Amino acid sequence: MTVIAIVVFVVAYVLIATEWTHRLLATLGGAGVLLALGVTDSDHAFYSPDTGIDWDVVFLLFGMMVIVGILRRTGVFEYVAIWAAKRAKGSPLRVMILLTLITATASAFLDNVTTVLLIAPVTLLVCDRLGIDPVPFLIAEVMASNIGGAATLIGDPPNIIIASRSGLTFNDFLIHMTPLVVIELVVFTLVLPWLFKGSFAVDPERVGDVLRLNEREAIEDRALLLKSGAVLLLVFVGFVGHSLFHIEPSVVALLGAGVLVLISKVPTRYYMASVEWQTLLFFAGLFVMVGALVKTGVISDLAGWLGSATQGHTLLTTMLVLVVSAVLSGIIDNIPYVATMSPVVLQLTHGVADPAQANALWWALAIGADFGGNATAVGASANVVVIGLALRAGHPISFWDFTRKGLVITAITIAVAAPYLWLRYFAFA
Template identity: 80%
Template sequence: MTVIAVVVFIVAYMFIATEWIHKLLAALGGAAVLLALGVTDAEHAFYSHETGIDWDVIFLLLGMMVIVGVLRRTGVFEYVAIWAAKRAKGSPLRVMILLTMMTAVASALLDNVTTVLLIAPVTLLVCDRLGINPVPFLIAEVMASNIGGTATLIGDPPNIIIASRSGLTFNDFLVHLAPLVVIELLVFCLVLPRLFKGAFAVDPDKVDNVMRLNEREAIEDSRLLIKCGVVLSLVFVGFIGRPLLHVEPSVVALLGAGLLVLVAGVEPRDYMPSVEWRTLLFFAGLFVMVGALVKTGVIGQLAKAIGGVTEGRALFATMLILVVSAVLSGVVDNIPYVATMSPVVHQLTKSISDPVQADALWWALAIGADFGGNATAVGASANVVVIGIALRAGSSISFWDFTRKGLVVMAISILVAAPYLWLRYFVLS
């Protein structure tokens, strides 16, 4: 069964990477084969938290897509797009930096999937106004969301898993990871001009037209905007207050979507077209395939192998966890990887006498898993969501278009993170 799970995953991944067939067909086809051959079953695929579809992710996406669909009717995305373009004085590079910084900060306060769902429509509009290709901007933003989400406990789902296993608090994440994220974002901004070279040419006439626009005129329904603002504020409070409220983000998003539809008085035809059904089904298939790898012990064996070679050497263990987590999180979703790796790291910390150096292993796991999500188009949930939004807007992002950039960003991020971990926990501690 283990061999079958690995072979099916590799074949499906090749189809996704090469785009020989549509990625949705590859993911659902792979999941169907694994279910048909008995490698996994309904119990593990649909009901297990460790090996099944992550319904929290699915319903979080569904709820936020409905909210965005209603919000789009207010004209607020057009407002923000014009505002951003005018503040950047029409410079595509400054627009990219402004939007990526907004995305990174928002991803630290919310989860990165919710953030890109809100930022992507703005990006498509501002690029349309300036007459430039939105693909580089969308890729840059989703990478910034994966970096920014690393800063806090609630910014990226793997951090929540790590916190529950290690006992680390919201403030611990903020104190230990936020400084690194600031450094990473500065480096990322410096890399952007070279990473997306040739993406910043713009027609001066388009810029002049944008600068003459009045963003306030873009608001089409101010009363609906107020209602959306109130509901979104409640949703954000629910996200941020999760440690106290003990309500899952998916429940918060669905409650928010239901409340907004109720108070806004809109029809299903007004918001349902905003739901990315192909993206949701792709996630379902991908979760089943990765879950089969977890069920058959593939990911667990890889994780235990790391523990076998470290032999209590804290610095070596930290760097090994950092690099391996980054590489594997680029191939499989980082949520099941971190869920599998957390018990291994917990055991490793017991063999390290210095508590500061022991905690460094947890930080290496968080950094590697979160930054590693930038490596490929399927490395993080936010990546898949943005690619789906771009496709709906007529701007296709291929697996390799994303991955060629993502591997560079991931490598640079890890190269910056490694000396940070070494200096902070082994030299200056």
């Protein structure tokens, strides 16, 4: 069964990477084969929190897609697009930097997927106004969301898992992760002109047209904007305080969507048209395939090998956790990876006398999993969502268009993180 799980996953991944077939067909086909051959079953695929579909992710996406669909009818995305273009003086590079910094900051306090769902429509509009290709901007923003989400306990789902296993607090993440994220964002901003060289040419006439626009005229329905803003604010409060309220973010998103549907009275066809059904089904198939790897012990074996390979050398173990986490999180979803790896890291910390160095293992796991999500087009949930939105808008992003850039950014961010870990927890501990 283990061999079958590996073969099916590899074949599906190759099909996605080469785009020989539609990514949805590859994932659902792979999931179907695994279910048909008995490698996994309905209990594990649909009901298990460790090996099945993460319904919290699916319904969080669904709820936010409905909210964004209603919010789009207010004209607020057009408003923000014009505002951003005018503040950047029409410079595509400055627009990219502004939007990526907004995305990274928002991702520290909201789920990455929620952030890109809100920022992507703005990006598509501002690029349309300037007459430039939005693909580089969308790729840059989703990478910024994965970097920014690492800053806090609530910024990325793997951080929440790590906190529950390790006992680390919200303030611990602020103190230890946020400084690194700030450094990474400075480096990321400096790399952008080189990484997307040739993407910043713009017609001066289009710039002039944008600068003459009045963003206030873009608002089409002020009453709906007030209603949507109030609901969205409550949803954000629910996201930030979900651990205090004991309500999962997915439930918060669904409740917010339901309330907004009731009070907005927007016809069903408008907001349901904004739901990316292909993206939701893609996630379902991917979760089933990754769950089969967890169920058959493939990921556990990899994690166990990590524990024995370093023979108790804490610095070496920390660096190995960092690199292996970055590599594997670029291939499989980082949520099941972190869920499987956390017990191994917990066991590794028991043999470390210095508490700071013991915690360094947890930081290495968080950094590798969060930043490693940038490596490939399927490395993080936000990546998949943005690719789906771009395809729907008529600007397809291929697996390799994303991955060529993602591998570079992942290599750079991990290269910056490694000396940070060494200096802070070992050299000057």
